[in-house]
Amino acid sequence: MTTVPDFTRPEVLTALAGEWIVPVQGNAVISWDYDTRNERMVRLYGQGKQRQWNMSDELDWDHEVDPDNPLGLPDDFISIAHSDLWQRLPESERAVVRRHSCGWLYSQFLHAEQAALVGVGKILVAVDELDSKLYAATQIVDEARHVEGFNRFLHTKIGLRYGLSPSISAMFEHAMAEPRWDFAVLAAHILIENMGLATFGQHRERLMDPLARSFSAYVARDEARHVAFGRLLLRDYYTQLSEPEIREREDFVVEGCWALRDRYVDDDIWNVLGYGEEAVKAARRSPAKREFRRLVFMRIVPGLKEIGMFGPRVQEGLKRMGVLGFQDVDEVALRELDDKAAVEALTRNDLAARRRDIAQHVALGKAAEDGSAEGGPGAGKAPADAPAAP
Numbered sequence: 599m600t601t602v603p604d605f606t607r608p609e610v611l612t613a614l615a616g617e618w619i620v621p622v623q624g625n626a627v628i629s630w631d632y633d634t635r636n637e638r639m640v641r642l643y644g645q646g647k648q649r650q651w652n653m654s655d656e657l658d659w660d661h662e663v664d665p666d667n668p669l670g671l672p673d674d675f676i677s678i679a680h681s682d683l684w685q686r687l688p689e690s691e692r693a694v695v696r697r698h699s700c701g702w703l704y705s706q707f708l709h710a711e712q713a714a715l716v717g718v719g720k721i722l723v724a725v726d727e728l729d730s731k732l733y734a735a736t737q738i739v740d741e742a743r744h745v746e747g748f749n750r751f752l753h754t755k756i757g758l759r760y761g762l763s764p765s766i767s768a769m770f771e772h773a774m775a776e777p778r779w780d781f782a783v784l785a786a787h788i789l790i791e792n793m794g795l796a797t798f799g800q801h802r803e804r805l806m807d808p809l810a811r812s813f814s815a816y817v818a819r820d821e822a823r824h825v826a827f828g829r830l831l832l833r834d835y836y837t838q839l840s841e842p843e844i845r846e847r848e849d850f851v852v853e854g855c856w857a858l859r860d861r862y863v864d865d866d867i868w869n870v871l872g873y874g875e876e877a878v879k880a881a882r883r884s885p886a887k888r889e890f891r892r893l894v895f896m897r898i899v900p901g902l903k904e905i906g907m908f909g910p911r912v913q914e915g916l917k918r919m920g921v922l923g924f925q926d927v928d929e930v931a932l933r934e935l936d937d938k939a940a941v942e943a944l945t946r947n948d949l950a951a952r953r954r955d956i957a958q959h960v961a962l963g964k965a966a967e968d969g970s971a972e973g974g975p976g977a978g979k980a981p982a983d984a985p986a987a988p
């Protein structure tokens with residue numbers, strides 16, 4: 599492993615200039631009804647409060663990543679890894695591709711997390727039920743923490759930053775410009791966060807870097823709550839809408855699914871690296887992309903079914919995308935698996951943190967014995983071989 603570079607700022611490779619100004623429409627609603635109206639929402643709010651965690655304390659940010667592959671992405675996550683082009687690349691160039699793939703991927707999460715932070719702000723402002731506003735406040739803190747984490751990882755471990763995929767930015771602009779609040783829930787909670795939940799769940803299991811894996815487990819647990827919030831908000835609400843109103847939502851959902859299926863692509867990497875059309879085409883045909891679709895729609899399709907957004911138009915769209923079969927996925931079993939995996943990962947992390955604490959105390963005790971407890975080199979720090987989070 600080579601020395602970890604000191605990234606003071608990530609190299610910004612593609613980005614929108616300055617700020618991204620998005621017009622917002624909708625009402626701000628203050629509720630005078632302070633009674634509990636939604637027990638399930640109140641329980642979720644309780645979980646949201648109880649399961650807060652501090653990015654700086656819980657993760658081992660001193661851990662040194664492999665600078666050539668900071669997330670430890672397995673090659674089957676690299677979208678050109680199946681191609682002739684990949685076969686022709688020398689190992690040194692493959693290392694560049696791995697690092698850029700990490701940078702592109704975490705940049706998408708970073709920007710999408712900021713969009714979620716802002717989008718949930720709009721939902722909090724616009725929903726009329728106080729129970730939902732209170733829960734949304736906890737999600738805003740969650741999203742702030744996610745922005746903090748992805749930004750920190752990109753700054754200190756990867757050193758690259760790409761712009762946001764147009765497939766996500768177009769969906770966000772549409773949802774923010776729409777005065778009806780539930781479009782923001784459809785975009786954020788039903789489409790993007792189901793995509794996030796599936797991806798983080800996969801990362802929790804498959805990434806080779808322990809810091810990235812632990813981070814994914816924590817974020818996945820938060821995202822599972824967010825997806826549940828979207829379901830609670832929309833399930834009852836959609837039974838009250840007229841047929842033309844439902845049709846508008848169906849059009850939005852089908853368009854959003856096409857965007858995720860066909861337009862969420864990493865062309866930017868191949869343009870930045872100068873690999874050109876051969877790589878762009880190979881990436882679009884890649885088995886990694888097929889696997890991504892499988893995972894993403896495995897969560898999105900049951901989510902749509904559960905909120906009643908599953909009329910003939912939606913089913914026809916999903917069928918044309920080749921993902922309708924996911925309607926039979928046992929979502930309850932998947933959620934139980936999520937919970938179990940997250941608890942296991944967090945327990946491992948807890949153990950590692952306790953081991954680090956013990957190592958720190960031993961080091962302090964030893965420094966005190968040596969008479970060098972105050973200001974001595976290494977005082978108050980864990981030994982270099984203290985176990986890292988698994």
Ligand SMILES: [Fe+2]
Nearest residue numbers: 711714741744
């Ligand atoms: Fe998030």
Ligand SMILES: [Fe+2]
Nearest residue numbers: 714791821824
């Ligand atoms: Fe989220």
